[in-house]
Amino acid sequence: MAERLSIIVFSGTVDKLYPVSILASGAVAMGMDVDIFLTFWGLNAFFKDTVRTNTRMSKDFEDMASLVMQVMKEKKVPSWYDTLKRAKELGNVKIHACSMTLDLLDIKKESLDEIVDDIMGVGEFIETARNSKITLFI
């Protein structure tokens, strides 16, 4: 069985969604399975309507946000979303939505982007993380 990388995605800003998608890509490239658990702001970034148009950046680096976005655009860096999508095409990447966040904010599975595979409780995710080689919280 392939080794696994688990990522808990709590943040919903573009600067933090990039490392999520790039690390997932790297793990897939190196033959690992990836499980991503979206919770709170992380889940908030995966709505069907806004997943591709999100421009939020971390408050603590707000002063650099426009510069970084401009450089990324100039250098034609693929979006974090497209990067994650490619990782999914290439390997075994499963994206789970936190059931507690869904219930709390009355979010329907249908309003989430198709890249999200299923809804999962924290207990099941911890079991997944327990069997992972690497677990990250972003």
Place this chain on the structure above:
Amino acid sequence: MGEEPKVDRLIDARNTFCPGPLMELIRAIREAKVGEIIGVLSSDTGSKRDIPLWVSKAGHKLIGIYEKAGYAEIVVQKMK
């Protein structure tokens, strides 16, 4: 590294960023037949380490890394 081998497929991944060139190579290797030689052009610094690491882990063969002006050509043979 002597004379450069002739490649069956050439992927131009210049101006893409880590892990772009590696991902492009993996995709090409999947599509290729065993024995085919694939060249990747990459201007990303990480590729020169990432790609050889992946190649040995995946059981393929690194033919060579050829430095050019502002990029490198990394040549790999699909072994299985």
